[in-house]
Amino acid sequence: MRKIGNVLHALGSILIVRLEKSVAVPKLLGSPVIVGKDTVGTVSDVFGPVKKPYVSVRISKRLSGMEASGLRGKAVYLENKKEGKKGKKRR
Numbered sequence: 001m002r003k004i005g006n007v008l009h010a011l012g013s014i015l016i017v018r019l020e021k022s023v024a025v026p027k028l029l030g031s032p033v034i035v036g037k038d039t040v041g042t043v044s045d046v047f048g049p050v051k052k053p054y055v056s057v058r059i060s061k062r063l064s065g066m067e068a069s070g071l072r073g074k075a076v077y078l079e080n081k082k083e084g085k086k087g088k089k090r091r
Helices: 065-069
Strands: 002-011 014-019 032-035 038-047 054-059 075-078
Touching: 002 054, 014 038
Parallel strands: none
Antiparallel strands: 002 014, 002 075, 014 054, 032 038, 032 075, 038 054
């Protein structure tokens, strides 16, 4: 897991997260997002200033609005994606 930032707002089924400086933005879209030990949703959009952008996270349907509002101020992490096997290509 890798920390990407903190939750600023919970708006219905979307979380707004302010990114840290060390995050590679192009690799974020569609990535699963974790708060604590639970996967809460996926990254749906990146917006804002280039130096320190924001991310909107679409919350999964199993979380209710009340639970989502309790995530405010919590640290947000990205789930590690497993890379496929890299080997010789067949001809």
